[in-house]
Amino acid sequence: MAQAIGSKARIIYDSETTYKTTPGSPDAKILPFVSESIKLQRNLIESKAIRNSRNPNKPGRGNIEVAGDISLEINPFLGTILRHALGASTPTGVGPYTHTIKINNLPVGLTIEKGFTDLAQYFLYNGCRINKLSMGFKSEGIIDGSIGIIGAKETVSGTSFDATPVDYTHKPFDGFEASIQEGGSAIATVSELNFDLENNLDGSIYTIGGLGERKELHEGMVKLSGNLKALFDSVTLYNKAIGHTETSIKVTLSRGNGLGSTDNESLEIFIPELVYQPQAPVVAGPSGIFVELPFEAYYDNSSEASTIQMILKNSLATI
Numbered sequence: 001m002a003q004a005i006g007s008k009a010r011i012i013y014d015s016e017t018t019y020k021t022t023p024g025s026p027d028a029k030i031l032p033f034v035s036e037s038i039k040l041q042r043n044l045i046e047s048k049a050i051r052n053s054r055n056p057n058k059p060g061r062g063n064i065e066v067a068g069d070i071s072l073e074i075n076p077f078l079g080t081i082l083r084h085a086l087g088a089s090t091p092t093g094v095g096p097y098t099h100t101i102k103i104n105n106l107p108v109g110l111t112i113e114k115g116f117t118d119l120a121q122y123f124l125y126n127g128c129r130i131n132k133l134s135m136g137f138k139s140e141g142i143i144d145g146s147i148g149i150i151g152a153k154e155t156v157s158g159t160s161f162d163a164t165p166v167d168y169t170h171k172p173f174d175g176f177e178a179s180i181q182e183g184g185s186a187i188a189t190v191s192e193l194n195f196d197l198e199n200n201l202d203g204s205i206y207t208i209g210g211l212g213e214r215k216e217l218h219e220g221m222v223k224l225s226g227n228l229k230a231l232f233d234s235v236t237l238y239n240k241a242i243g244h245t246e247t248s249i250k251v252t253l254s255r256g257n258g259l260g261s262t263d264n265e266s267l268e269i270f271i272p273e274l275v276y277q278p279q280a281p282v283v284a285g286p287s288g289i290f291v292e293l294p295f296e297a298y299y300d301n302s303s304e305a306s307t308i309q310m311i312l313k314n315s316l317a318t319i
Helices: 079-086 236-242
Strands: 009-015 039-045 060-073 087-092 097-103 110-116 121-138 144-151 153-157 178-182 190-198 223-231 247-254 266-276 290-297 309-314
Touching: 009 079, 039 153, 060 121, 060 153, 079 087, 079 097, 079 121, 079 309, 110 144, 178 190, 223 266, 236 266, 236 290
Parallel strands: none
Antiparallel strands: 009 110, 039 060, 060 144, 087 097, 097 309, 110 121, 121 144, 121 153, 121 190, 178 247, 190 223, 223 290, 247 266, 266 290, 266 309
8 A cells, every 4th residue: 555645635624513523414624734733642651560570561541632733824714713713703794704703712613634535544533622823924925824723532434524525725815915003003114923822721621431532621711922023113112012002913914805705805813902022122133123022912991802803704604
């Protein structure tokens, strides 16, 4: 049998209605990805028994750990992923549609399948929730992202749980389709921006008789942090950091008219309340100087009532 090839691998996913249970009428979607590390691991626990021999005893089995990351490129059909990372979405429109996604209780979970299609072997992961969402914005090239997954169990099969997954094709956003505002005004000096949204999932809940699978996977308090790198042409941003002054960041990825019809999709990422950590610019050499400011976001009194809000416009009625 020939070795499996990464270029022929496939990831599909679907929302669960019951935790750890594959949807009975699946409506899976193909997830274009760059790399992934989702896998099952289980420790072997050493026996400490003494039995008149220096030879070791057969080890016991530890609990199952299903976890890993998926690196991907940000495209306008990741609505389900974004909803499972933040918590809730509200759709409006009659086509195209506007989906407003905010922090709320996370959905039940995802069924994620990693398929080695050239071998017809499929690794199915149930009870998956998104522990971390990361995005990175730059002046050129495709906008990168990643999701950190924690799951409950793995099943290996010779058939896929959905033989006809939906393929929205892959048209990722790039830096030329991005614009940015800081403090409510356009800013032209930012060279890089990245953020991490962490859901702080509690992966410690196992029970006796549960076959080593997670019984529950509760979300914790959100943490949203990031880093802004800008040309050092004034002390405006630095003074905000020193003064612990509240500000905001909005990134808009848009193509065409951005209203959501085919080839006119958009994604707006808005962090309405944040403060910078002071970090003075440094001279690393004779070339141009930058200022890098880590930041922490929060919710106090913004009208969005969410630490982060995403507005996705596309042709999908539901995400």
